Amino acid sequence: MANVETMTINMGPQHPSTHGVLQLVLELDGETVVKATPHVGFLHRGIEKLSEHRTYHQILPLTDRLDYLAPMHNNLGYVLAVEKLLGLTDAIPERAQVVRVLLAELTRIKSHLVWLACHALDIGAMTVFIYCFREREHVMDMYEKISGARMTSNYFRVGGLSADLPVGIEQEMRDFVNDMPKHIETYEGLLTGNIIWQKRIKDVGVISAEDAIDLGVTGPCLRSSGVDWDLRRDQPYSGYENYDFKVIVDDGCDTWARYHARLNEMRESCKIVHQALDKLKPGPILADAPKVCLPPKQDVVNSIEGLIHQFKIITEGFKPEEGEIYVGVENPKGEVGFYINSDGSACPKRMKIRSASFVNLQALPKMCEGSLIADVVAVIGTLDIVLGEIDR
Amino acid sequence: MTLQAVVDKLKAKFASSVLDEREFRGEMTVTVTKEEIVAVCTFLRDELGFNFLTDICAVDSLGESPRFMVVYQLYNIGEHLRFRVKAPVEEADATIDTVSCVWTTANWLERECWDLMGITFNNHPDPRRILMPADWEGHPLRKDYPVQGPDREPYQGRVR
Numbered sequence: 001m002a003n004v005e006t007m008t009i010n011m012g013p014q015h016p017s018t019h020g021v022l023q024l025v026l027e028l029d030g031e032t033v034v035k036a037t038p039h040v041g042f043l044h045r046g047i048e049k050l051s052e053h054r055t056y057h058q059i060l061p062l063t064d065r066l067d068y069l070a071p072m073h074n075n076l077g078y079v080l081a082v083e084k085l086l087g088l089t090d091a092i093p094e095r096a097q098v099v100r101v102l103l104a105e106l107t108r109i110k111s112h113l114v115w116l117a118c119h120a121l122d123i124g125a126m127t128v129f130i131y132c133f134r135e136r137e138h139v140m141d142m143y144e145k146i147s148g149a150r151m152t153s154n155y156f157r158v159g160g161l162s163a164d165l166p167v168g169i170e171q172e173m174r175d176f177v178n179d180m181p182k183h184i185e186t187y188e189g190l191l192t193g194n195i196i197w198q199k200r201i202k203d204v205g206v207i208s209a210e211d212a213i214d215l216g217v218t219g220p221c222l223r224s225s226g227v228d229w230d231l232r233r234d235q236p237y238s239g240y241e242n243y244d245f246k247v248i249v250d251d252g253c254d255t256w257a258r259y260h261a262r263l264n265e266m267r268e269s270c271k272i273v274h275q276a277l278d279k280l281k282p283g284p285i286l287a288d289a290p291k292v293c294l295p296p297k298q299d300v301v302n303s304i305e306g307l308i309h310q311f312k313i314i315t316e317g318f319k320p321e322e323g324e325i326y327v328g329v330e331n332p333k334g335e336v337g338f339y340i341n342s343d344g345s346a347c348p349k350r351m352k353i354r355s356a357s358f359v360n361l362q363a364l365p366k367m368c369e370g371s372l373i374a375d376v377v378a379v380i381g382t383l384d385i386v387l388g389e390i391d392r
Numbered sequence: 393m394t395l396q397a398v399v400d401k402l403k404a405k406f407a408s409s410v411l412d413e414r415e416f417r418g419e420m421t422v423t424v425t426k427e428e429i430v431a432v433c434t435f436l437r438d439e440l441g442f443n444f445l446t447d448i449c450a451v452d453s454l455g456e457s458p459r460f461m462v463v464y465q466l467y468n469i470g471e472h473l474r475f476r477v478k479a480p481v482e483e484a485d486a487t488i489d490t491v492s493c494v495w496t497t498a499n500w501l502e503r504e505c506w507d508l509m510g511i512t513f514n515n516h517p518d519p520r521r522i523l524m525p526a527d528w529e530g531h532p533l534r535k536d537y538p539v540q541g542p543d544r545e546p547y548q549g550r551v552r
Contacts, residue, residue, distance in 0.1 A: 350533075
């Protein structure tokens with residue numbers, strides 16, 4: 001064999017298909033990737049450090065900034081963790097739980113839409129991008145009506161929700177999930193039969209089930225390697241055990257399998273949203289825990305207890321007992337987990353965020369070494385990483 | 393298999409190195425000596441089915457001894473069990489053996505732990521910083537590292 005000289009190039013951090021500020025150092029032999037080394041951390045904001053200096057309520061807005069494509073899931077994981085730490089898990093009102101599931105699934109659709117849009121755009125199918133963002137815009141509008149913000153929702157609260165759903169939003173959600181399956185068919189019509197799309201993603205980024213488990217891959221990427229594991233079904237939270245949905249498992253192990261898995265997950269999410277809308281009954285949205293949940297405004301201005309509780313929660317926060325807990329939720333990207341270690345004070349002693357994208361990205365060299373440089377773009381897209389969550 | 397059964401099997405195998413077991417909100421935590429961490433993790437993976445390493449982090453208890461606690465969150469995909477293993481690490485000898493030979497996931501998680509908390513992982517295949525720049529000094533998640541950054545007075549604003 002002739003003496004082969006490799007060339008090292010930088011891909012990113014300023015590169016349109018690295019989905020943010022990811023740097024890949026690629027060692028190339030011609031067009032073949034010999035070695036890929038990801039460099040992360042360009043977006044590190046020290047959220048874990050900041051959390052140690054804030055009360056539990058004050059940490060919540062920081063969690064929006066982790067996976068900014070699925071803020072409600074981060075909120076959900078965090079509030080579930082704090083509720084478990086407080087022993088409040090069983091006290092969450094039915095309506096709050098249903099609304100949490102409802103919004104979590106809408107968020108999953110929204111996040112998968114961005115994945116599909118960018119994945120297709122990276123590979124060269126530009127039309128899909130516009131269609132996906134059109135539908136995503138509907139979810140963003142609903143987000144804005146519900147929480148006041150299009151992206152950084154900060155809507156869930158420890159103990160329930162920050163506010164009730166606005167009037168008329170249920171019909172809007174119903175219309176959206178009624179239309180969504182038709183839209184998914186449109187995307188499939190644009191992509192699935194397209195020979196270029198097929199050639200670009202079939203047998204690309206292959207990872208076996210054993211490797212995926214060993215590398216800690218979670219979410220649709222793991223399920224597309226044939227591992228039947230979904231936290232919504234296997235460790236249900238927020239009442240997911242009461243919903244009827246399929247866990248999409250595919251043993252294709254390649255980018256093609258992950259493409260189908262995510263599309264089908266969106267269809268399952270539509271079903272869950274329908275069921276959640278059926279379950280939605282009027283009722284309280286906050287747990288009866290005055291030392292933890294902020295009282296409604298009319299109580300603050302009309303009663304001395306309400307005023308005192310509000311004052312105490314704002315100035316001091318609440319103090320969970322000493323202990324440590326871990327809660328993981330099924331984010332669109334994989335398992336997002338919050339480990340909270342409390343020393344009995346109003347701020348966590350340590351909060352570790354298990355980020356799905358961070359761990360999934362570790363599988364990237366395994367998935368693209370030995371393939372062509374153009375496939376690296378497909379692999380980044382199929383991993384569906386969000387740098388806000390990786391760098392924290 | 394219940395979590396208690398896991399603890400019993402672990403204690404039967406590593407009687408002298410299990411320091412503590414604690415249950416809180418239905419979660420089981422076992423503390424083991426750091427010398428045995430690789431053996432304990434290998435046993436948990438091969439014999440008790442904890443094939444998935446969810447997370448590694450370290451907790452800093454400034455002023456206490458031992459100062460650091462390295463925390464491993466494990467998951468058993470077959471039986472859907474969560475289990476937590478902890479190992480105490482002294483400040484004077486802030487090292488522990490790597491478990492990246494047991495689960496490859498540990499590679500980046502341990503790099504992060506070294507980067508932010510300053511725990512050295514012996515025999516680690518790639519001991520570099522991961523989130524902070526390569527030339528950064530100090531370990532930001534330590535309790536004696538000011539929240540505003542280095543060369544600043546510690547934050548006094550919050551009453552704990």
